[in-house]
Amino acid sequence: MSLCLLSEISLPHALSYAAIATDEYWHSGEGQEHQTLLAQLQTSLDLQEQLQLFAMAAGNILPLSGVELQTAVGEFQAAGSAQARYQQRSLLMLKDQCLAKLQYCSDQPFTPLVCKKLQVLEVEWLYPLRNALIVTRLQQMALKDTLTGLGNRRFFDDSLDKAIQLSKRTQGQCAVLLLDLDNFKQVNDRFGHTAGDDILIAVASAMHSTLRATDSLFRFGGDEFAVLLTGDDVTSSELIGRRLVKAILRQHFCQQHQVTASVGIARWQTNQSASDLFTAADKALYQAKDAGKNRVRQA
Known part of the structure; x- marks a missing residue:
């Protein structure tokens, strides 16, 4: 048999x-x-x-x-x-x-x-x-960041490519939120990497508690994070970005060291490459920083 x-x-x-x-x-x-x-x-x-x-x-x-x-x-x-x-x-x-x-x-x-x-x-x-x-x-x-348990840059790149391919096939939507911590470098310089790690873990926890389990969360290294949204969540991307900023601001370690977050958002446009989408979100992030930090900007 x-x-x-x-x-x-x-x-x-x-x-x-x-x-x-x-x-x-x-x-x-x-x-x-x-x-x-x-x-x-x-x-x-x-x-x-x-x-x-x-x-x-x-x-x-x-x-x-x-x-x-x-x-x-x-x-x-x-x-x-x-x-x-x-x-x-x-x-x-x-x-x-x-x-x-x-x-x-x-x-x-x-x-x-x-x-x-x-x-x-x-x-x-x-x-x-x-x-x-x-x-x-x-x-x-x-595919995971060892400190926070979030997806790493390799996982993000793979997930973004798949999300764009799915959007093309189904005429759907996807969006990238890039998040960078404000005033984080001075924490490492003054209080050491242990304090910095506490903040990074607290930020990851805030992201988990703010977003549904179906959302994709990533840490690139350092103080850079990303969120990949698909489907109906894309239309609420700016609201989600603002919720993230508020949730991080409420974290004890972030308050203690006056660490906040800036967020840049870009929605995928038809025929846009993964690299172009990421660049658009990155430019929006720098606009948020230039506007005074602790805020959200959309491309």
Whole structure:
């Protein structure tokens, strides 16, 4: 028995994971099935792809409407997942470490025999899952600023390119807000980098509390930050900029050292490149600084 390739199946349109696994794939012995699943899982370090493979194998045990995976690096759903009458949850443990939480959904009940068979599959997944989690975590760390946890410049550049491409395809909108701290350099000079780090962390916290989780937040290094807005948020970009300025002004460490923020905003125009959009926002930022700081200017 051999697993069918993911590329050969239109997973988003599958009604259940039992439905996409035909008899020709699933009629062989149980031991060979587990060995083949393990071999396939070991060929990928992508969490979403591993989940798809696992869900297909689990769907052979019981018709499933959905499989969800919760990890420290994010939450994932097998393609086409939907809620159902019955749910079964499992903790994927490896050497006393919880790797993930797994939830199955089915319109059929989870009998003790079904649960036992699912647990056998889960054991096969543990080591490939651990390896995929490590790789995913390293990839995330490469795109994050270590001090604030915000996205770094590389992540910003990638996100901006994707936002512009999406706007072109859908005739949508995107905007860039560049934020620079006023009077920050004198804090580092007079009180040291520890005080400066406290301010940077406080600013990141203010940005998180002001903006929704769907907004993209970045720190370029030093005291430079950015926000990438898409969709309906673009029309409120100036209001969002003013909220950020006020939120930062209310932070204790910022008040203590008289640190404020200036913001420059630029909305993407048709056929405008990522570089031109960034330059427009940067010019607006300098206009805010020249106008007296602690304010917002829009290109």
